[in-house]
Amino acid sequence: MKRLWVGAGLLLGMLALPQVAMAAGGATTQLFLNGKPLAAEVPPRIISGNTLVPVRIIAENLGAKVGWDDRTKQVTVTSGATKLVLTIDKPEVAVGDKTEQLEVAPTIVEGNTMLPVRFVAEKLGLKVTWDELTRSVFLYKKSSGTAAADSGANGGTSGAGGSAAAGAGAAGSTGANAGAGTAGGTAAGGASAGVAHAAEPDPDSKPGIVQAIDFTGDRLTIKTNGVTTKPNLFHLSGPERLVLDVPYAVLDEALKAKLNGTVGEIAVQHPLAQKIRFSNYSSDPPTARIIIDLKGRAELVPVEAKQLQPGQFAYDLKLAKYLVVIDAGHGGKDSGAISVTGKMEKTFNLAMATKVSELLRKEPLIEVQMTRSDDTFVELDDRVAFANTRNADLFLSIHGNKYTASSTGTETYYYRDESLDFAKTIHKHLVPATGFADRGVRQEPFRVVKGTTMPGILVEVGYLSNKNDEKKMFDEAFQNQVAASLVAGIKDYLNIQ
Numbered sequence: 001m002k003r004l005w006v007g008a009g010l011l012l013g014m015l016a017l018p019q020v021a022m023a024a025g026g027a028t029t030q031l032f033l034n035g036k037p038l039a040a041e042v043p044p045r046i047i048s049g050n051t052l053v054p055v056r057i058i059a060e061n062l063g064a065k066v067g068w069d070d071r072t073k074q075v076t077v078t079s080g081a082t083k084l085v086l087t088i089d090k091p092e093v094a095v096g097d098k099t100e101q102l103e104v105a106p107t108i109v110e111g112n113t114m115l116p117v118r119f120v121a122e123k124l125g126l127k128v129t130w131d132e133l134t135r136s137v138f139l140y141k142k143s144s145g146t147a148a149a150d151s152g153a154n155g156g157t158s159g160a161g162g163s164a165a166a167g168a169g170a171a172g173s174t175g176a177n178a179g180a181g182t183a184g185g186t187a188a189g190g191a192s193a194g195v196a197h198a199a200e201p202d203p204d205s206k207p208g209i210v211q212a213i214d215f216t217g218d219r220l221t222i223k224t225n226g227v228t229t230k231p232n233l234f235h236l237s238g239p240e241r242l243v244l245d246v247p248y249a250v251l252d253e254a255l256k257a258k259l260n261g262t263v264g265e266i267a268v269q270h271p272l273a274q275k276i277r278f279s280n281y282s283s284d285p286p287t288a289r290i291i292i293d294l295k296g297r298a299e300l301v302p303v304e305a306k307q308l309q310p311g312q313f314a315y316d317l318k319l320a321k322y323l324v325v326i327d328a329g330h331g332g333k334d335s336g337a338i339s340v341t342g343k344m345e346k347t348f349n350l351a352m353a354t355k356v357s358e359l360l361r362k363e364p365l366i367e368v369q370m371t372r373s374d375d376t377f378v379e380l381d382d383r384v385a386f387a388n389t390r391n392a393d394l395f396l397s398i399h400g401n402k403y404t405a406s407s408t409g410t411e412t413y414y415y416r417d418e419s420l421d422f423a424k425t426i427h428k429h430l431v432p433a434t435g436f437a438d439r440g441v442r443q444e445p446f447r448v449v450k451g452t453t454m455p456g457i458l459v460e461v462g463y464l465s466n467k468n469d470e471k472k473m474f475d476e477a478f479q480n481q482v483a484a485s486l487v488a489g490i491k492d493y494l495n496i497q
């Protein structure tokens with residue numbers, strides 16, 4: 001027999017709730033209940049750090065009855081002896097006969113009533129955790145709570161019913177919360193119309209099981225019983241590790257038997273991996289953790305689910321490439337400096353950037369992207385955003401300088417301290433390649449080196465206002481030589497042979 005509130009979803013259709021509209025996808029926040037993703041018709045919204053979810057999710061998944069009063073704009077959420085009354089655009093919420101304050105008031109977004117999920121779920125006795133890495137809200141409903149509700153109904157019903165009837169007061173709420181956490185809760189069951197029904201474990205609330213961890217060739221395969229969701233993958237450095245947390249899951253007995261203390265180890269023979277370790281990382285919520293200890297930079301590339309058995313997750317271990325962004329200064333309507341013979345700086349910059357990029361594309365450990373690959377105008381802030389949003393490892397902007405006719409030489413600019421080593425390394429390779437005077441590594445708050453978040457530098461190869469510099473700067477062989485020196489500097493800095 002199902003829980004009493006199983007009809008809440010149907011009931012919802014009869015209530016005069018604001019219309020729930022279908023919204024386009026693109027939700028960045030995901031909701032999980034006991035490790036299973038919850039399909040929301042409207043994506044959750046984050047407002048001032050609080051996740052608001054459509055009321056339907058609360059009714060259908062969190063085991064609550066939801067009512068709506070159009071006149072007062074009030075949402076009533078009832079579960080067992082817990083009763084919450086929330087009002088659109090008001091932070092005050094009635095919890096039984098008490099009033100509490102919400103950080104963010106319920107609101108209506110595109111016709112959908114949105115409620116703060118943490119507050120409501122916690123009041124309903126669920127455990128709520130937020131994972132910043134995956135931008136996910138994890139809700140955990142414990143089975144003992146629902147079982148306890150039943151035992152309450154079977155046992156001393158009059159007492160429990162009485163306290164609930166007395167107005168869903170403090171005692172009732174506490175009972176519901178305690179019931180969710182321990183076997184002792186009695187209030188929740190008696191409240192809902194006093195219908196007794198048999199206790200049954202909630203299949204949703206059993207953690208998933210990690211049954212096997214295999215590493216063959218380049219592929220790591222995690223076999224589970226299918227209950228858990230996709231593992232959370234992240235990278236830790238010093239020493240380099242790749243970590244997979246399997247949410248709401250535990251190791252099975254065979255894997256547990258291999259633990260030495262709390263951690264098990266799998267020996268691997270791989271150029272990128274030293275070994276694999278695994279553990280029951282956390283018990284609340286249950287989380288199984290798998291760690292690959294690396295020999296150097298590497299990444300795990302997820303294998304598509306359709307290539308795998310149900311319940312399996314697999315990843316291929318690959319060399320992690322460095323992303324280098326090459327920025328050809330100026331472009332389009334912005335010609336940059338005009339040279340002593342009337343040539344444009346933007347043309348020199350693009351020729352150099354193209355040559356550098358072509359050389360970098362031959363490097364197996366480097367991925368290269370150009371902020372512009374033709375004569376287009378790109379805003380400085382867009383160049384910065386280009387590199388930052390791609391999480392580039394390095395940013396190199398190429399320019400030609402202009403001052404007096406006698407000015408000559410090569411300069412490398414940086415701004416943030418973390419860029420200084422990169423600037424020095426590039427400059428060391430660049431100056432002998434140009435053969436111009438060494439005008440040093442300099443600190444200037446140029447927008448592209450100031451705003452980028454990775455080591456970022458700007459080179460002024462030479463002076464377009466100087467006859468000698470300019471002649472060379474538009475010479476093909478000179479450009480090739482300088483491009484090669486910039487690539488050598490990048491590889492030197494990245495420690496690539």
Ligand SMILES: [Zn+2]
Pocket residue numbers: 329330336337345399400
């Ligand atoms: Zn310039």
